Amino acid sequence: MKKLATMRQILVVTDGCSNTGISPIAAAALAREQGITVNVIGVIDRDQMEAQGEREIRELAQAGGGLSDIVYASQLAQTVQMLTRKAMTKTIQHVVNQELKEILGNSDIEGLPPEKRMQVAGMMDDLGERSNLDVVMLVDTSGSMKPKLFAVQQAIHDCSVSLRSRSGKSRMAVCSFPGKYSHMEVRIPWTDQVEKVYQLTDGLTMSGITPTGPAIVEAMALFEQNELPSGLPDEYGSRGPNDDEGLLRDHVF
Amino acid sequence: MRACCVTMSSNLGHPFVPREFRGKWNRSAYCIQGELGRGANGRVFLAHSAGKKVAVKVGSEAFDILMEVNMLKNVKPLSGMPIGPRLYEVDDIVVQGKPLTFYAMEYVEGEMLDVFVERAGRDWIPILMIQLLSRLHILHIQGWVFGDVKPENVMISGKDRQMRLIDFGGVSKIGHAVRQFTEEYDRGAWKAGDRRAEPGYDLFAVAVLMVRLAIGKEAWRRISQQERNTQTLCDIIRSDSNLYPFRQPLIHALCGKQASAQAMKNEMVAALQGRTENRPKGKRQDTLGTWIGGMFVASLLLSAGLLYLAWM
Numbered sequence: 001m002k003k004l005a006t007m008r009q010i011l012v013v014t015d016g017c018s019n020t021g022i023s024p025i026a027a028a029a030l031a032r033e034q035g036i037t038v039n040v041i042g043v044i045d046r047d048q049m050e051a052q053g054e055r056e057i058r059e060l061a062q063a064g065g066g067l068s069d070i071v072y073a074s075q076l077a078q079t080v081q082m083l084t085r086k087a088m089t090k091t092i093q094h095v096v097n098q099e100l101k102e103i104l105g106n107s108d109i110e111g112l113p114p115e116k117r118m119q120v121a122g123m124m125d126d127l128g129e130r131s132n133l134d135v136v137m138l139v140d141t142s143g144s145m146k147p148k149l150f151a152v153q154q155a156i157h158d159c160s161v162s163l164r165s166r167s168g169k170s171r172m173a174v175c176s177f178p179g180k181y182s183h184m185e186v187r188i189p190w191t192d193q194v195e196k197v198y199q200l201t202d203g204l205t206m207s208g209i210t211p212t213g214p215a216i217v218e219a220m221a222l223f224e225q226n227e228l229p230s231g232l233p234d235e236y237g238s239r240g241p242n243d244d245e246g247l248l249r250d251h252v253f
Numbered sequence: 254m255r256a257c258c259v260t261m262s263s264n265l266g267h268p269f270v271p272r273e274f275r276g277k278w279n280r281s282a283y284c285i286q287g288e289l290g291r292g293a294n295g296r297v298f299l300a301h302s303a304g305k306k307v308a309v310k311v312g313s314e315a316f317d318i319l320m321e322v323n324m325l326k327n328v329k330p331l332s333g334m335p336i337g338p339r340l341y342e343v344d345d346i347v348v349q350g351k352p353l354t355f356y357a358m359e360y361v362e363g364e365m366l367d368v369f370v371e372r373a374g375r376d377w378i379p380i381l382m383i384q385l386l387s388r389l390h391i392l393h394i395q396g397w398v399f400g401d402v403k404p405e406n407v408m409i410s411g412k413d414r415q416m417r418l419i420d421f422g423g424v425s426k427i428g429h430a431v432r433q434f435t436e437e438y439d440r441g442a443w444k445a446g447d448r449r450a451e452p453g454y455d456l457f458a459v460a461v462l463m464v465r466l467a468i469g470k471e472a473w474r475r476i477s478q479q480e481r482n483t484q485t486l487c488d489i490i491r492s493d494s495n496l497y498p499f500r501q502p503l504i505h506a507l508c509g510k511q512a513s514a515q516a517m518k519n520e521m522v523a524a525l526q527g528r529t530e531n532r533p534k535g536k537r538q539d540t541l542g543t544w545i546g547g548m549f550v551a552s553l554l555l556s557a558g559l560l561y562l563a564w565m
Contacts, residue, residue: 077442089316113278117315118319121315121320125316125323125432162441164447165448166430167429
């Protein structure tokens with residue numbers, strides 16, 4: 001079985017609806033087009049999330065080829081871990097299913113007897129463990145999210161622990177939206193280990209707007225940085241998304 | 254809150270299963286009698302099939318169910334000691350035209366670990382932990398860790414007081430990431446290490462489990478709502494009269510000091526017999542070995558002393 005390319009995921013953590021800029025569902029569809037899976041976690045307090053917010057979260061993940069869940073802040077860390085893992089399996093299943101279809105003709109994995117499927121599952125599990133994974137965590141830091149940011153911060157550390165326990169190479173970056181100067185701001189650039197002392201709440205922009213769609217589009221640029229040839233100077237490679245915001249807008253809008 | 258007790262709680266959904274069905278491939282007939290429980294990956298039912306009681310697990314994600322079956326098959330009993338339920342078959346149920354993967358396994362009749370302890374008494378705790386460590390050791394030497402050690406996944410059979418591990422969703426290959434875990438017993442969540450599958454991961458969970466069983470459900474609930482820090486656990490171990498005699502194996506496990514489940518088991522047995530094992534045994538060691546052993550003991554004593562000072 002050939003090795004999978006690095007898997008790329010954006011994980012949106014939010015508590016409500018986007019209210020400015022491009023539709024987040026369109027943005028997620030665009031990300032998926034670029035081979036980036038978009039997962040979404042809705043964080044709620046005690047109350048249920050409004051139906052509109054719930055629908056947006058579900059549709060966003062569907063358009064982004066990923067998974068969604070709506071949980072209490074206390075469940076956030078474990079949900080991040082689970083969703084990331086399940087979304088990876090889903091991506092691998094998709095690829096393996098495509099290959100199987102080529103071999104088996106019309107039938108897919110469900111057409112195989114259980115014994116054979118167990119072998120395929122074992123192989124997919126192994127692929128998931130060994131493949132490289134890049135995750136951008138995109139955190140909604142608009143007003144209503146404030147009380148939940150401590151839980152988000154813990155989830156970030158927790159995610160970092162899970163990622164470095166894998167056999168494959170993993171990296172994560174953390175961004176918050178809205179940002180100071182643009183729709184989103186890189187809080188932690190690509191890293192394989194988040195510092196324990198990291199404070200998400202430091203220097204946060206107070207704002208009522210929730211630009212989920214534009215933030216997803218800007219987060220996609222982080223993956224592009226990846227593909228720079230290694231020969232380029234560091235300062236070029238690590239250029240923040242704020243710098244090439246203009247460039248990005250030209251491309252996307 | 255209920256949700257915090259469930260492995261990786263999720264709204265991803267539990268499938269509907271008809272009361273009577275026949276497997277798509279093997280054509281075995283099943284008649285569901287009731288639900289036994291819900292795991293992270295699906296629901297477990299008690300069913301009648303071919304005149305006997307069986308447990309049937311059905312999940313919405315075929316992949317997760319198939320991986321559990323892989324793990325059940327991978328783990329072999331050693332010297333006649335069964336670790337998990339015996340696997341009967343894997344098949345699909347066709348519900349509304351869509352296949353749902355399930356597997357049938359031996360129905361392990363008994364009580365969950367915490368229920369058993371509440372009924373039979375806390376005297377049982379160290380013995381149960383020793384039983385658990387024996388089973389984990391067999392898993393470990395075959396290259397696997399259990400991953401999701403918690404009271405809900407350990408059954409004590411009614412008849413012969415034997416222990417079985419149920420729910421193999423967390424079983425992971427040593428060196429890989431742990432596939433499934435519960436935060437309350439997870440080394441990562443307690444900020445005491447990562448989630449790479451190695452014997453120490455399970456041993457950490459065993460130590461937390463022992464604390465949980467010794468202090469009871471209510472006290473544990475209060476603790477698990479605080480921020481997780483192994484110092485909290487160490488404080489409980491020092492102050493609880495049931496746990497204090499076992500402080501050495503427990504604190505070693507929390508700090509990842511034991512090389513194997515066997516090592517932790519030996520320390521537990523020694524503590525149970527009322528002697529502390531801080532001296533290497535056996536006369537066949539050469540002088541270098543003895544010297545290293547001596548240094549090890551000295552460093553242990555030193556660190557124990559430092560710990561003691563730190564606690565004061």
